[in-house]
Amino acid sequence: MAYEVSIFLENKIGHFERITSVLKEAQINIRSMAINDTANGWGILNLIVNDPKKAKKALSEKGVSVALRKVIALEMRDEAGGLDDLLMEVARAEVNFDNAVGRVITETQKAILILNVDDYAESIKKLKKQGVQIIDDQTVYGTSQ
Amino acid sequence: MTLEFWQEEFETLEKKDLQQLQLERLNKTIESACRSLFYGELYSKKKIKPGVIKDISQITELPFTTKQDLRDNFPYGFLSLPKKDIIRLHSSSGTTGNPTVIFHNRHDLDSWANLMARSLFCAGVRDTDVFQNICGYGLFTGGLGFQYGIETLGALSIPAGAGNSLRQIKLMRDYGTTAAHAIPSYLGRLYEVFEAEGLDPKKDTQLKTLVIGAEPHTDAQRKRIEEMYGVRAFNSFGLSEMNGPGVAFECTHQNGLHIWEDSYLVEIIDPETLQPVPDGEYGELVMTTLDREAMPLIRYRTRDITRIIPGECECGRTHRRIDRITGRSDDMFIIKGCNVFPMQIEGVLMKIPEVGSDYMINLETMNGADEMVVEVEVKSDWFRGDIKRLDSLSKTITRQIRDEVLAKPIVKLVEAGSIPKSEGKAIRVTDNRKNGLLN
Ligand SMILES: [Zn+2]
Numbered sequence: 001m002a003y004e005v006s007i008f009l010e011n012k013i014g015h016f017e018r019i020t021s022v023l024k025e026a027q028i029n030i031r032s033m034a035i036n037d038t039a040n041g042w043g044i045l046n047l048i049v050n051d052p053k054k055a056k057k058a059l060s061e062k063g064v065s066v067a068l069r070k071v072i073a074l075e076m077r078d079e080a081g082g083l084d085d086l087l088m089e090v091a092r093a094e095v096n097f098d099n100a101v102g103r104v105i106t107e108t109q110k111a112i113l114i115l116n117v118d119d120y121a122e123s124i125k126k127l128k129k130q131g132v133q134i135i136d137d138q139t140v141y142g143t144s145q
Numbered sequence: 146m147t148l149e150f151w152q153e154e155f156e157t158l159e160k161k162d163l164q165q166l167q168l169e170r171l172n173k174t175i176e177s178a179c180r181s182l183f184y185g186e187l188y189s190k191k192k193i194k195p196g197v198i199k200d201i202s203q204i205t206e207l208p209f210t211t212k213q214d215l216r217d218n219f220p221y222g223f224l225s226l227p228k229k230d231i232i233r234l235h236s237s238s239g240t241t242g243n244p245t246v247i248f249h250n251r252h253d254l255d256s257w258a259n260l261m262a263r264s265l266f267c268a269g270v271r272d273t274d275v276f277q278n279i280c281g282y283g284l285f286t287g288g289l290g291f292q293y294g295i296e297t298l299g300a301l302s303i304p305a306g307a308g309n310s311l312r313q314i315k316l317m318r319d320y321g322t323t324a325a326h327a328i329p330s331y332l333g334r335l336y337e338v339f340e341a342e343g344l345d346p347k348k349d350t351q352l353k354t355l356v357i358g359a360e361p362h363t364d365a366q367r368k369r370i371e372e373m374y375g376v377r378a379f380n381s382f383g384l385s386e387m388n389g390p391g392v393a394f395e396c397t398h399q400n401g402l403h404i405w406e407d408s409y410l411v412e413i414i415d416p417e418t419l420q421p422v423p424d425g426e427y428g429e430l431v432m433t434t435l436d437r438e439a440m441p442l443i444r445y446r447t448r449d450i451t452r453i454i455p456g457e458c459e460c461g462r463t464h465r466r467i468d469r470i471t472g473r474s475d476d477m478f479i480i481k482g483c484n485v486f487p488m489q490i491e492g493v494l495m496k497i498p499e500v501g502s503d504y505m506i507n508l509e510t511m512n513g514a515d516e517m518v519v520e521v522e523v524k525s526d527w528f529r530g531d532i533k534r535l536d537s538l539s540k541t542i543t544r545q546i547r548d549e550v551l552a553k554p555i556v557k558l559v560e561a562g563s564i565p566k567s568e569g570k571a572i573r574v575t576d577n578r579k580n581g582l583l584n
Pocket of ligand 1: 396397398403458459460461462
């Protein structure tokens with residue numbers, strides 16, 4: 001199973017840079033990122049990195065509120081209609097997700113879609129039953145390169 | 146249930162008998178106060194004469210005494226007896242301006258020791274206990290105040306003094322300490338030393354009673370201390386102007402602090418209007434000594450905020466109970482027409498494990514309206530990366546603070562470690578309002 005790194009972040013100047021500089025120092029490669037903002041002056045920064053556990057450790061040591069969350073990575077065709085087709089499949093599998101981020105993996109000429117789901121095990125089961133291709137961790141983290 | 150008292154004849158006095166005793170003692174107090182420079186001058190100017198009070202409710206006709214009065218008349222302006230009759234003084238550190246100093250004759254010290262013994266007995270301490278007083282001795286009243294009380298009660302006293310946690314633990318283990326007195330924040334630190342030594346106070350000591358006080362704390366903090374040490378912890382209240390510890394104390398029902406009304410006349414006033422508030426409502430505690438000869442104080446404004454708990458206590462003591470101190474009237478601020486004490490907000494946050502108890506209150510003018518912005522830290526170990534969960538946490542805190550102080554706050558979740566750690570009574574309020582009252 002793949003993990004994303006979730007970080008509590010205040011919307012203040014310099015706070016984002018603080019996170020990225022910690023990760024730079026720990027030699028962590030950020031593969032993709034998404035910020036979930038609220039209107040209340042804070043948000044959650046979700047990162048896909050090459051080594052989630054190491055990233056969490058490095059951030060925790062600096063006192064950052066950080067958590068690893070299981071995500072589901074799905075393969076989609078890197079062409080017109082690719083995302084739409086994939087989302088149709090997900091809907092047919094009756095899987096609910098509250099956050100998604102897409103990304104192209106240049107080395108494989110494929111695109112992946114990363115989903116946050118409430119019930120991880122159940123969602124995996126449903127997607128497999130629907131025949132949706134779930135991408136392995138190494139491809140998500142990009143550590144095979 | 147067995148009813149047990151240190152002085153049943155005083156502790157269970159019927160209300161009318163108690164008031165009669167108060168009236169006699171108040172007039173005696175006024176008489177002796179008039180012999181002091183301060184009250185002599187003040188009362189002759191206001192034409193207040195001994196015996197003028199016919200009913201205890203007339204106390205409100207007398208002027209207040211403030212801490213500033215004590216400072217302005219430093220050192221001997223409040224003495225009602227010649228100096229040769231005085232045998233001890235206690236004083237505040239007085240880091241700004243004159244210190245606050247209180248004088249005692251032998252009667253005063255005996256009376257104080259007796260009240261202290263009554264207080265400890267009320268919390269279940271007996272002459273069979275080994276009592277370790279973890280508290281600074283010297284000018285501070287907590288050391289000698291407890292010391293004389295423990296001895297009067299007849300328990301074995303260990304005058305351990307403050308600090309040196311390893312020695313405190315050794316004393317506890319060597320002599321089988323069963324009861325101790327300390328400030329709540331120190332008990333937290335002492336527990337860490339127990340842990341670091343690989344010891345568990347629940348198993349490795351014989352502690353069963355802790356007396357805590359001298360700094361404001363919440364009921365949640367008390368429960369935490371009780372769990373850490375496997376004891377019952379009792380809240381004590383006192384202030385040096387009223388002798389020190391032994392003014393009000395919790396009984397074994399742990400439901401408010403009996404304030405000894407045969408020795409102190411108690412009023413609760415609105416700190417803004419200076420008018421009395423009904424029982425049950427919060428306000429500033431105003432006290433009059435009824436049994437002090439060397440230095441009587443009449444209608445002294447303590448600045449402590451509390452309330453009278455309505456109703457009777459099951460223990461049988463008729464002396465009314467005050468609630469734990471929720472703050473100082475100096476700390477109070479008014480927002481959206483509501484009187485707010487920072488301790489009320491701390492009390493709400495203490496109950497929410499995700500945020501702990503570090504907070505900041507910023508009073509701001511936003512779009513022409515005054516707002517109370519409460520910053521709370523999201524604790525790292527509770528963070529799950531879930532935005533919905535944090536959102537609902539923020540709403541919960543907002544609702545609970547509003548229910549407590551009646552004004553709706555703007556709650557801001559902030560990163561762990563971004564709020565400076567509190568040092569006991571640290572100021573947690575900043576007032577950036579256009580017409581702010583603070584600062
Ligand atoms: Zn009681």
